[in-house]
Amino acid sequence: MSELAIEMNSLRKVYRSFWGGRTVLAVDGVTLRVERGTTYGLLGPNGAGKTTCVKMLLGAVHPTAGTAHLFGRDASEAEARRLVGYLPENHRFPTYLTANSMLDFHGALSGMDARARKRRIPELLELVGLGRWGGVRLGKYSKGMLQRVGLAQALIHEPRLLILDEPSDGVDPVGRKQIRDILHSLEESGVTIFVNSHLLGEVEAFCRDVAILDKGKVVLEGTVKELTAGKGYRLTVPAALPDNLRAEIARAASSMTAKDGVMEVQFSARSEANRAIDLLRGGQIEIEALTPTTSTLEDVFMRSIHG
């Protein structure tokens, strides 16, 4: 089996109107690789193409060009989805079903036999905090409860890849914590989790890797740690530094950017910034400014979307 849980290569989707007149470019050459066992967040403003990417992974939307693979298998094959659990945004479970019958239905579609479903359903309902609600029709559920039972549906067949579209949408803070705890325990057991969300704080707290999509293109990709490395101290010094000093500072810095004759050096820890100041003062270099920075994923997101 492939080391990659998800692989998208130059994925492109153009929607055409029925008569072929109007076209909308929803996804424009997206290439992403999600390693097995990781937690990956796909971010982007509304209409960025996130949901279309997810739907192409799940075979609900046919790509115009490019390929998508799940665990090395072509995503358009039904069998490729055997190891995948999915919770869509704005899901609509039939209200005539109870949680038990809905989970039984989805378990059967996922290839589980009756005995395995019978064993798994009460376990899952207990896990999502709906242990006593199994026999109640979904029409009686609140939005938060539907979201939790939706998560149970995605987990029914013990998938190795979980694709979640706005998983904590409509869930109260207690429910969110519960969902986060479940996802953490799944992460620890090696399940790959791919989250499509606009709740940047949650993605930052939960995901190891993220990609930011805008107008159908990946505008930024990396680990959350790398992307939020701006958190700490920014030192502004003249761009023309002696080579040996520049090399010394680069070792301690998390990033260095030269622009308009000045160099902006980012440090994640105060001690590293102090050491760099000592080096610069020792080298008779003027320090233009020292600014504490608090970069969050939201800052990174806004910068990458608005430039």
Added chain:
Amino acid sequence: MASHIYTATHAIVLDTFREAFARKIFWGLFGLSTAMVLFFLFIMKIDIVEGAAATISMFGLQSGKEVDAARLVKQVQAGVATFLYTWGMFLAVFASAGLIPSVLEPGRIELLLSKPISRTHLLLGRFLGNLMVVSFNIVYLVAGVWLILAFKTNIWRPEFLISIVSTIFLFSILLSVVTLIGVTLESTALAVMIPAALMVISPILAQHKIMMRLLGSEWSRRMWRGLYEVLPKVYDLGKMTLDFVSDRGVESFTPVYSSAAFGAGVLALAVYIFQRRNF
């Protein structure tokens, strides 16, 4: 693999039944069938006189003259078969037309497509479930009426049971049209109107022998003939069933083959479109 196909198919069929129960579709059809069965059981009384003649009474009113019992049973059965072919079929289409578009609702279809089953399997499973909901009621009604008449008159005519097969066959053809409309237009209203139009137009098209004489141009004759050949022969199939139930010979089985070809073609087109659609 085979067990997964069976498990998934069973789940889809069961889900269709659950939805039919919840939307009162099943109970509506079952209620009507039960009303008819009860009519024959309690309201319509047949008294056999001297083994072969019978008198009928309803609501305490008795028919004046004795009729041949076998002929009476045949006529009653033919009446039930005609009802099934006209109103029964329309009600079945009307009741079940929403069961295909409902699975295509946003938020529901994505979830179904994310499962390790093919789109063909999903659509045909739903088709089968829908067919079984209606078939159950057809079997219940026809077998119920057949048994009641047989016990009341001691005349056992298995010919009537052919209307189970022929009615289910016709419904499957109309359901393929419902499915095509469902996957292309997602409109319950059109999914009722178009099969109903096919039912209405069929007896008109079936008068092709007369129309060939009446139509002036070769183009219009070809058009009429073409439509008659291509569209499902609801009228001819109904007539065949009636002929069979009434012990009259069946002239030709061509309407069966051509209607089956139409149904298979329409269903194949529905599957093809469903496979290519984005959701």
